[in-house]
Every structure is written in structure tokens, then in C-alpha cells.
Amino acid sequence: MSGRYETTVGLEIHVELATRSKMFCGCRVAFAGAPNSRVCPVCLGFPGTLPVANEKAVEHTLRIGLALGCDIAEHCLFHRKNYFYPDMPKNYQISQYDSPLCLRGHLDIPSKTGSKSIGITRVHIEEDTGKSQHVGGDGRIASSEYSLEDFNRAGTPLVEIVTEPDIESGEEATTFVTELRALLEALGVSDVRMDEGSLRVDANISVRRAGEIEHGTKVEVKNMNSIRSVGRALAFEEERQRRALDEGSPLVQETRHFDEKSGATSSMRSKEHAFDYRYFPEPDLVPLEPSAHWVADIQKTLPELPPERRQRFVSEYGLTPIDVGVLTASSSTAAWFEDAARAYAGDPKKIVNWIIADLFGLLNVAGIELSACRIAPPQLAALVTMVDAGTISGTQAKVVLAEMFRSGSPPREIVRAKGMEQVSDKGAIEAFIDEAIAENPDVADKVRGGNPGPLGFLVGQVMRKMNGQANPKVVNEILHAKLLS
């Protein structure tokens, strides 16, 4: 079925920049706070006030542009985008129009064939709006009786990143957003919290019959509040549009709202909406002309970016592409892994397994991020080293890890406190072995007769006598020596 259709997706992503103060005034940028308490005459659009652009926001935008391989404009302007909306204090948004700061870049994302390049049309700076709260009805605009405006968010610096329509499925869109998020996180330019709205994704999606040259009817999808909903919403739209094409029913160019609960999109704009933003150069702000020197300085300080890091993890640690994908999806996870791997003398793959198989499970259950985890990376290395040395068994190590996760204590302390340390002292073990042989003479005889099968039973007996603290390797060695040689 799907082979008969081609999907085209372009994304528009708004990212709140991690600056201390707002884009055009000195108010603090913060997620929470009493309503209308982080506002000033400038971000409330009071008469007579003027914007002055935040240097750090420009720098962050340049970092993003450079990391995406964009051309950096030598001269660019801010524009006013004029439209009335009560969450926008000036009734225009300061944005960039036909001369954005960064143009023509790309982001390479992992794909079935290895890697695919998604074009970046532009990266520009703008300011965020306030937040409306709709009162009455079901809380959405359409049914509300009136609305309440909080302008704390108004004027927060945003970058808008626009992709070329190079994305071919909801799944690919998900990968793109995941990759972009990791990149932005690595750059340190944003919190990239989709749940708090510091990263917001809108999509344009169209479907056409395979082989057709013209794009299908473009539909804009809004309100996708997690990476998962990007995939779900676009999958729904792909299917809806394919079915419409199958049935020959017309598709209209419209904006659709994704509903998290139902997993469906619905039309947001009932009537024809004539937008006329009357863009013109913002006369209150002078042109931006980043010097070659400034741009070069920023380029120099760019950290290792996810695509480069992925390659290095394969070559330096010999990891599989799948493991690398998991580890580098977030730069904090990647850094955590590296800190643990550096503290560990053995095969880094073991560390990877402990992170993916065990630590992620604990994080999942607790519902927290790795960054909030109480285990320091070198402590995981210490734990794995204890297993390697035979100080504790693998099974015990899992118990210890859970305790480390809970209390943040170092593994050695936990092992000691729980009395888990294995006994490797041959003399001590030998006494228990002799006891076990004496209690089970017929089993011992079988082994002596050349059948090593029941050896495991004897090992088990010894372990029980020693409350599981005997080093099984040593027990085995001694039993072998006593009965088989």
C-alpha cells in the first residue's frame, strides 16, 4: 500500500534559548513564577519603550547556525510581523523576515542506509508571546467564555528553525527532532524541554501518489507536545491523507490540531484565514552584522556534535551503531557513558550493557532523567570492576546497583554493609568443600568416576553453607582439583 504514496514533511521548530534575560529587555527568563511578575514596560509593550537585542541570544543563534552548517549573513535585519493577538503585547512580533541570520544548512540524521541529510532552510531569531488561559468550556479557545493573559513568557528569545521538505515519513520526522534536540542540548543553547514548551514543533505534511511531481495539498499540524506525538500525529495525517486520495475525496490546505488523547488531528481553522503580516524592517533595531572574527570565535568553541560523536564512539569504543544511537540521543547520556568508560579498565561494551539494560530500567521506573540520577559514572565503573574481580556476582551487582540508585552510596560501601563480599580464601572454602563431600559421598563418587555433571550440585551445597559469599570460581577450582585430578 504505502509504496503507492510518497510523503513530504517540512518542520518549523521554535526553540527557547537558554539566556538569563529576555530577548529585548532585562526581565529574567524562567519557566515558573507568579503571573505577570517577570515583566517590565518593554516586554509589556508600554508606550515609549524600545527593544534592545540580547547579545547572548544572537550568539546562541550563531552557534546553532554554525552547527547546522549554515551560511551566516554578513548583514541582516529584524522585521515586524504585524497581527493582533492578545498574548502579544505590541500586536507585532519582532522576528526576521527576508534576511535571517543563518541560511542554507543541513542536519545529517541516522537512517536505514546509514545517514541522510535534511536541508535547513533558515534559522532566525524572534521573540515569544505570552500565554493565554481560556476560561469556561473545555479549556480550548473555541468553547471558552473569556481568556486570561500572563506575559511572563512574552519576549523570551526564540530561534525558529525551518527545514526543507526533505523528510519522508513521521518516523523520519521523529528521528530528525531527536537528533536536533541532541544537537541543541550539546550546544548548550536551550533546555529543549518539549513538555515545558522550550522546544515546539509544527509540521507541514503532504502526500502524493508515487511518481507525481507536484506536491500534494499541504496541511499544517500543530500541538505536538512530545517527540512521540510528532510521530503519532504525522502517522495519523499520512494515513488520513492517503485514504482521502484513495477515496478521491478532496484535501484542503488547512491547519490541524493534534489531540494527544485520541491520537487524531482535527481542523483548527474553520474559515478561510487571510493572513497579511505587513512585514517591514523593525525601525527600533539597527542591522545585525556579525563580524567574521566573532563568527570564527564561536566556531572555535563549538563542542563535539552528535554526528561526530557517533563516529568516534564506534571507532574509539568499538560499539555497535544501535548502542551508539541510544547513547548519543542525548549529549548528557553520552557524556555520562564516557565518564564511566574512562574510569573503567575493561571492555567499554560492558559499561554500555549496564547502562542500557539496567540503569535505563531503573530510570524508567523512577520516571527521572539520567541527569537527575544519584549514581556518579565512576561508581558504575567501580561496580563492574568488582564483578570482574569476582568480589561479587553479577546477580548481586544488580542488587547493589539498585541500592546505589536509591541511596547514591558507592558500591564498595553497599557490598560491605550487606556483607556481600565473596570469600576467595582457599583454606576457608576447602573446609566447607570437605564437609560437602563428606555429606554427599555417592555424589562425590560419581564425579570421581569421570562424570563432572553433579559437580554443580556440590558447588551449590558449598555456596549454601557459605551464604552465597564463596567465590564460585575458587569453589570450582578446588572441587576439580579434589575429585577430578
Place this chain on the structure above:
Amino acid sequence: MSGRASTPSQEAPLQWRTATELARGLEARELSARDITAAIIEQSNAVEPVVRAYLKSTHERALESAVAADERWSRDTTLSSHDGVPLAYKDIFVTRGVATTCGSRILESWIPPYDATVVSRCEGAGLTSLGKLNLDEFAMGSSTENSAFGPSRNPWNTDCVPGGSSGGAAALVAAGGVPWAWGTDTGGSVRQPASLCGIVGVKPTYGRVSRYGLIAFASSLDQAGPMARSVEDAAALLQMAAGHDPMDATSIPREVPDYLEGIDEGISGMRIGIVKEFEGGGTQPGVRSKVEDAYRRLEKLGASLEEISLPSFEHGISAYYLIAPAEASSNLARYDGVRYGYRQADAADIVAMSSRTRAEGFGDEVKRRVMLGTYALSAGYYEAYYGKAQKVRTLIIEDLERAYSSVDLIVSPTSPTTAFKLGERTSNPLEMYLSDIFTVPVNLAGNAAISVPCGLSLDDGLPVGLQLIAPALDEKTMFRAAYAFEKDLGWAGTAESRPPL
């Protein structure tokens, strides 16, 4: 020289002295700020029923501040050489805790929580504000008739307008109600009323004075400017507020020269251009003859006058009346009844609420310009109107740059006419717009200019102003020429220069 003998202003009553003279009196401990302020308030109150300059007076507060200034003079802890001298502001400057209306119903109830940079700098120099003065609503007009709170009147003839939009300030300064005041000039709004009321008005270089706290009309053209009864005062008031302000991205981060230093050095050898394209231009004969006298006086003082051609200037008005309304349509979008100001409370939804708030809160001229500007920016018209106007602006700048290669200053009438009658031009907006023909190109180019009185028209006995235009940031040369002219004319400070109220 005029026939009447000039009266040395040192002996003039306090309300007729210049700010500089008052400052000297304070410095010599011959005058007190309290007495100065009281005398000026008395004059203010006497002329107010006639000129109607005030939107909000803060006389009480000014008297208190004057007492504080006197304390500082007695302890030698003065804030500046003009500490305790009163001033007033066009009601477009935002003043913390004092109603700021911009001449509009839509802001009638607004009490700002902050001060304009010009205001805080003047307050920092110890100047005491007598209040907020009338203007055309949002500075849109050339007569002050567009104020929502009624027109001001010209003290030279109260049937006439004082000009606009800084008409209240011009009328009050001319009538002795305050020695100096701050106005704003977007297309001539300081210079034209100064000319019509017989005082000095300055439009500084765009970016020389911070626009922070100046309610925006057309952001790329607006500039605050001093209005005074002498060139020296105008220069001193500009000195107080000029200079870079980190709150205004368009303010120029460059040192401000001392405008008074060398102001009396004369203009011998100065090259001054007369604009060929300004010949005619609907200039009244009485204005023309006074201005031509002024040209001859400048020559007599040692300047060489030459005709220059600025061909793009004829398109100045067209470009201005596209650019200014376009920017205004966007600047005034914030008056929507949501956060401050007037709200039409009966509307059922947000669109109806803001549309009715704006229809009721704005006057006719504001609505006209908002419509014009919205149209000029809207899809399909931008290139033809706003885009072309911005290109004409480039031509005007290039013409001026060429001119400045052969002249130091450019001279012209400030306004083609003297003060006109109230109501005379209200029915024809275009005719009203044409009164800005000589002033508008200066704003488009961001240059500096001054209007200095050149006597009374023989036609109607009303004041005529001479405009001197200087390249960006060359206010010093402009002041020097205006000062030389003013001194030689010998009109300022004389009884003849005072309107017969």
C-alpha cells in the same frame, strides 16, 4: 534691526529671561529657584486661559523641587549649572507617576511606571517640570487641532494655531509660561510650531537623543528636540539630554561635543546652500521676504551663499506620508484595550473589543494615518508604496551628501506660511501635510536642523522662522550659525519678540 529699542533681558521680569540668564542668577545667588518658579508659574497661569498649553500641570511638585534646588545651591551640592530652572514636556514624554496621554483619549487614564531617558536626564540635572503640554494626538498634525483635549492657540494671534504637533510647548515658551521645553519632531513638529510662535526649535540628528520613553509615532523619524527663546538655551537643553542611551538601540554611541564652546565664533567663511527646488513651494510673500532678508544677513556676516540642487526633495512629502503612517500603524497597534488605557467594555469578543476601543479611542487623523499606513504595508502594495518610499529616502540622503561636499549648511524657510487660522486646514488633510514641505526631508535623512526666528511677516505681523540644516552630528556648526544670526538680528529677548497677550 527693528525700530523698537531692544531691552536688555537682564532687567526683564523673571518669566521673560532665558534659562541661561536664570542659571546665571542662581549661580550668583541673586535669584532663588523658588522665586523663579513662582514667577513663571504665575505667568503660566495668566496665559493658560488664552493659549491652552497644558494637559497636566505639576506646579505644586515644581515648587517643592525648587525649594530642594535652593537647598542644594546653598550647600554647593547642585546637580548642574541649571539646577532649579523650570521646564515642561510635550505630553509625549513618558513621566513616572504623572499621567501621559499623548493627546489621545485612548491613553487618558494611563499613569506610566517609568520615566523617559530625556526626563530622567533633565531631572538628574535638577530641572523641575511644570507639566505636560498639549500636542496633536500621537504627534500627528501640524496645528495641535488634533489633540483629543482641544487645540492650543498661538499667543501672537489667538485665532491662529500655534503649529504642531509640539504646539502646546511652542505656545507656552513663546508666551513666557516656561523658559524652555522638550518637543518631538517627526516631520517638522518642533521646528514648524517654533517658527509659527517665534521661538527657537531644534531637530537634532536622528540618534543623538534617546527615544526611550518617547511615545512612538514613526520610529525611524522621531527625535526629541529642545524649544527655547534663544539659541544658547536650545543648545544647553540639548546638551543635557544628548548622548548614547543603552535603552535605545538607535542612539548613536558617540561623544557629544560642547555645543556652547565656540558658539560665538561667527560664520565668516561658512558655505551655506539655498535649495533651488524650494523656490516657490507655495511660500507666502511675507515669509519669503523675511527669509531673503535673513539670507542677506548671513552673507553680511561673512558666509558665502550658493544655490544647490536637491532634486529628490520634491518627493519628500510623498515618501514621508507613506513611511510615517506605515510605522505609526504598527506602533499604534498596541492600543487595543488589553493591558492599559481605554477599553470599550461592551464588546462580546476580543476582535470587537479592540476594534471598537480603537475606533472610539483614536481621533480622525490618527485613524486616517493608521488606515493609510496599513494600506501601504499590506500585501500587494508594499513594493509600490512603502518600498518605493524607502528608496526615495535613499535618494534624499544621497542628494544631501552631494550637497555637503560644497556647503556646510543648508538654509530655507521653516514653514511656507505663518500661523494659519484654527479650522482653516482641518477639512483638507493633504493641504495640512504640505505645510511640512521644508522640514520633512531632514527627518527622512536623519540630519539636524534648527528653526530660528527671523522677525515678523509684513503681511500679517506673525513670526517667521529660518531653517538651518546641518549634516548628521554637526549640531555645533548649526548652533554657531544660528547664534550669529540671532545676535545680529537682535530680536530675541527684546520686547518686540514677546507676543502681545
Place this chain on the structure above:
Amino acid sequence: MVIERSVVDHVARLARLDLSEEERARMGAELSQILAHADRIQALDLDGVEPTSHAVPVVNALRQDEVKPSLEQEESLAGAPAVEAERFRVPRIIEEP
């Protein structure tokens, strides 16, 4: 250049001005007159002329990323025509942004 009534209506909607019938008629005539004057610049050959948006020789006027005090909440809301739950109250919003 005569501005049609439909254009006046469209522009008034964009500008959020609820103009009366009489105002619309008058506005159409006045704008036509003003634009007729402005039409003189339509005839100019301005190809290759760069538009001037800023007549000031300043670029890169940026501020440091420093936090300055905000207003007290009371001051932010002081001039508001309607307040509820520490927010600016507005009538029903009838369209999405």
C-alpha cells in the same frame, strides 16, 4: 487612484478599526487623495536604488545578557482595564493565532 470600498473594509479589519459607514466613505475619498499625491513617486525609476530603513550609522547595538529588575506585579497590572487571577482579562478570543 481610487480606493474601493472593499479595500477600505479590508484595511479597516487589518487595522482593527470599527469605522462607521460615514467614516468608511470619507476615509476612502481622503486616502485616495493622499495616495494620488504619493503616486508621483510611482513614476520614478528606482531600479537599483537600495531602500533605506535606518538613517543612522549604527549596527550591532546589543545588550549584555543581564537580568534587570522587573516591575512589581501590582505595577504591571495597575493600568489594566480588567484583571482576574493576577492576569489581564480579555473577552472571548475567537480565533487561534
